Amino acid sequence: xxxxxxxxxxxxxxxxxxxxxxxxxxxxxxxxxxxxxxxxxxxxxxxxxxxxxxxxxxxxxxxxxxxxxxxxxxxxxxxxxxxxxxxxxxxxxxxxxxxxxxxxxxxxxxxxxxxxxxxxxxxxxxxxxxxxxxxxxxxxxxxxxxxxxxxxxxxxxxxxxxxxxxxxxxxxxxxxxxxxxxxxxxxxx
Numbered sequence: 001x002x003x004x005x006x007x008x009x010x011x012x013x014x015x016x017x018x019x020x021x022x023x024x025x026x027x028x029x030x031x032x033x034x035x036x037x038x039x040x041x042x043x044x045x046x047x048x049x050x051x052x053x054x055x056x057x058x059x060x061x062x063x064x065x066x067x068x069x070x071x072x073x074x075x076x077x078x079x080x081x082x083x084x085x086x087x088x089x090x091x092x093x094x095x096x097x098x099x100x101x102x103x104x105x106x107x108x109x110x111x112x113x114x115x116x117x118x119x120x121x122x123x124x125x126x127x128x129x130x131x132x133x134x135x136x137x138x139x140x141x142x143x144x145x146x147x148x149x150x151x152x153x154x155x156x157x158x159x160x161x162x163x164x165x166x167x168x169x170x171x172x173x174x175x176x177x178x179x180x181x182x183x184x185x186x187x188x189x
Contacts, residue, residue: 008189009154013134015161016184017076017092018177024075026068031075035060042079042089056089063093071095071160090165090174092181097149098157107136107151110158114140114149134185146170148182159185 017023022041024034039057064075076092099105105113111129118125118140126141132150140147148161163170163178170178 007153009156010152010187010189012188013159014184014186014188015094015181017181018078021076021078021092024064024077026064026072026075031064032061035064035075038077038089060089063091067093067095067162071097090167091163092178093160093162093164095160095162096157097160099155107138107149110149111138114138132183132185134187137182141170143171144169146175146178150182150185153187153189161185 022034022038024031024038036057039053039060042056043053060077064072067075072093072095074092074094076094077089078091079089107129111127114125115127118127123142126139128139128141130137130139132148135151135153137148137150140149144164144166146163148163149158150161152159161182163181165174165178168174
C-alpha cells in the first residue's frame with residue numbers, strides 16, 4: 001500500500017455508451033423488471049423457446065446479483081445472436097470498488113495483484129497498466145472479457161468497467177468499441 005496524493009473527489013462520472021445498448025440501473029429496486037423488459041424485447045416476435053428465454057433471464061439476473069455484491073451500479077446490455085440465433089447479450093457492468101482515505105493501491109500495485117490472481121485461478125489474461133483520459137487504469141484482457149480498473153481522483157477507489165462479449169469475444173471491432181467507451185469516461189467534479 002502506498003500513499004497516493006489526494007485530489008478532489010468526483011461527484012459522479014460520465015460514460016458514453018452506444019444508444020442501442022440497454023441500460024439497467026442497479027442502484028434502484030426496479031432492476032429485475034428492467035432485465036425482464038430487455039429479455040422480452042429481444043425475444044418478442046422470434047421463435048425462442050420459453051426455456052431459453054428463462055435461461056437468458058437467469059444468466060442476466062445472476063450476473064446483476066453478483067455485480068451488486070461487488071459494488072455494481074449500472075449494467076448495459078447489447079444483444080447479439082449466437083450460432084443458433086438465440087439472444088446472448090454482450091454487456092458492460094460498471095462497479096465502484098472503494099478504497100477510503102489516502103491509503104490506496106496504486107495502479108501498478110493493482111496490476112501486480114491482478115496478474116497473481118489470474119495465475120492462481122488458472123486463467124490466461126493480459127494485464128497491463130494504461131493511461132485513459134480519465135486517469136491511470138489497469139486493463140485485464142481475456143478472450144471474451146475485458147476489465148478496466150480506472151483509478152478515481154481523491155483516493156476514492158477504482159471504477160471498474162467490465163465488458164463481456166461471449167459470442168464474438170473482445171477482439172476486432174468489439175475491442176475497439178470497448179476501448180472507445182472506456183476512453184469516453186469523464187469525472188464530474
